[in-house]
Amino acid sequence: GIQVEQSPPDLILQEGANSTLRCNFSDSVNNLQWFHQNPWGQLINLFYIPSGTKQNGRLSATTVATERYSLLYISSSQTTDSGVYFCAAGGFAGSARQLTFGSGTQLTVLP
Amino acid sequence: DAGVIQSPRHEVTEMGQEVTLRCKLISGHNSLFWYRQTMMRGLELLIYFNNNVPIDDSGMPEDRFSAKMPNASFSTLKIQPSEPRDSAVYFCASILPPGEGTEAFFGQGTRLTVV
Numbered sequence: 001g002i003q004v005e006q007s008p009p010d011l012i013l014q015e016g017a018n019s020t021l022r023c024n025f026s027d028s029v030n031n032l033q034w035f036h037q038n039p040w041g042q043l044i045n046l047f048y049i050p051s052g053t054k055q056n057g058r059l060s061a062t063t064v065a066t067e068r069y070s071l072l073y074i075s076s077s078q079t080t081d082s083g084v085y086f087c088a089a090g091g092f093a094g095s096a097r098q099l100t101f102g103s104g105t106q107l108t109v110l111p
Numbered sequence: 112d113a114g115v116i117q118s119p120r121h122e123v124t125e126m127g128q129e130v131t132l133r134c135k136l137i138s139g140h141n142s143l144f145w146y147r148q149t150m151m152r153g154l155e156l157l158i159y160f161n162n163n164v165p166i167d168d169s170g171m172p173e174d175r176f177s178a179k180m181p182n183a184s185f186s187t188l189k190i191q192p193s194e195p196r197d198s199a200v201y202f203c204a205s206i207l208p209p210g211e212g213t214e215a216f217f218g219q220g221t222r223l224t225v226v
Contacts, residue, residue, distance in 0.1 A: 031215075035217070041222070042220070045217075050213075088154075097159070097206060097213055
């Protein structure tokens with residue numbers, strides 16, 4: 001199955017700083033999603049982005065499918081952005097609709 | 112739409128007891144995944160249903176675990192007998208039918224503690 005790697009594993013920022021989170025995947029994908037797991041454990045959909053670029057407020061994401069990576073940008077970070085960010089990918093072959101999760105990036109935004 | 116609804120939100124049980132976790136899909140979705148999250152193993156897929164039929168259950172850890180999807184909108188995950196190593200957060204996710212979309216939406220999870 002698809003392998004998903006995320007970097008960095010941990011990130012500490014001062015409020016107001018910008019950051020880039022990376023997700024590499026091992027095969028072609030027909031599904032690529034970014035999630036934020038908040039301190040209460042809920043998985044919040046951020047982006048559904050198997051290719052291209054999307055923006056939502058201070059967050060944006062880009063997936064370059066041909067090069068097998070996706071980036072999540074957080075601008076002007078706020079303390080409420082803290083939590084774990086997961087990238088999850090689903091491929092084309094076999095049971096392609098399942099998502100394989102990366103190990104996440106633990107983001108801490110300091111006031 | 113209320114989103115994916117899981118119950119209970121928290122469950123504490125004694126080793127050896129039966130545990131049943133429940134999931135209601137988003138209206139119009141007919142595919143469902145059960146995931147388990149632990150510190151050691153992260154988020155791992157347990158089983159995938161499409162239109163009430165189990166498609167891939169290779170992630171189910173052992174025979175103590177079973178899952179059903181008796182209709183297009185509801186699923187249960189049962190652990191019998193439960194063991195302390197089953198302690199984890201269990202998520203279900205629903206998705207549109209094949210060909211209509213691949214974005215998955217997750218419930219709030221059930222935090223299971225087996226003592």
